[in-house]
Amino acid sequence: MKSKFIVPVLKPESYLRKILSTPQGILYIGKYPIKDLEAHILVGDIVSNTLRGNIKIIDYKTRRHINIKPIINEPLTNLVNPRGTMSLMSRTIAKAKNYRTIIVKGEEDLVTLAYALENEETSIAYGQPDIGVVIIKSNRLKALRILKTFKPDIVVYNKV
Incomplete structure (x- = not known):
């Protein structure tokens, strides 16, 4: 039986x-994998496996379907962030600034905003x-x- 979590989002x-699904920074067009790019924060499994950060x-x-095994850096933590939201937990983890890998249960796209703050x-x-990779400067x-x-x-989340 799966546990249910109440997640404030x-x-x-x-x-x-x-609007947010369009590139918000510099778009580097290329086929997978695009290499020789780096950023402080990498969002997404393919980007995290191919770029330095x-x-x-x-x-x-x-793309929400294909399971891949990314390269993980320690220390790591888990984060519950339901699809199409930014959980308040993501804000807390971003503020802590002591994790190198964040494993998201749900979707990682909008967690970017917590780190930009x-x-x-x-x-x-x-x-x-x-298309490729987008690199933005947080603001x-x-x-x-x-x-x-x-x-x-509030999202009732039972996929953990």
Whole structure:
């Protein structure tokens, strides 16, 4: 029997999800794997396996289906972050700043915002499906403007 977790989250409005799915930084176009790029924070399993960086945020999936085994750096922690949300737990882990690998149960995409709030002017890399890799410089003010549009919610999560 699976345990149920009540997870406090912030959810973007539907119009914002479409905007956030477009590249938010410099897009490096290329076929997998794109190498010779680096960023402080790497989001996604393929990006974490192929680029150089200090912090990896992974979920053992690519495009929500294909299971892959990324290279893991210690120390690591687990994070529950339901799909299409930013859990408050992600904010806490980003603030702690002492983990090199974060294994996400759910989806890692919006966890990027939690790290952007805590790491001003830090490079963050994430995959742009079927196109390449995006690298952005974190900007606390921009992240706050985006998060102000999110709505608080509670998600009952039973996939842990």
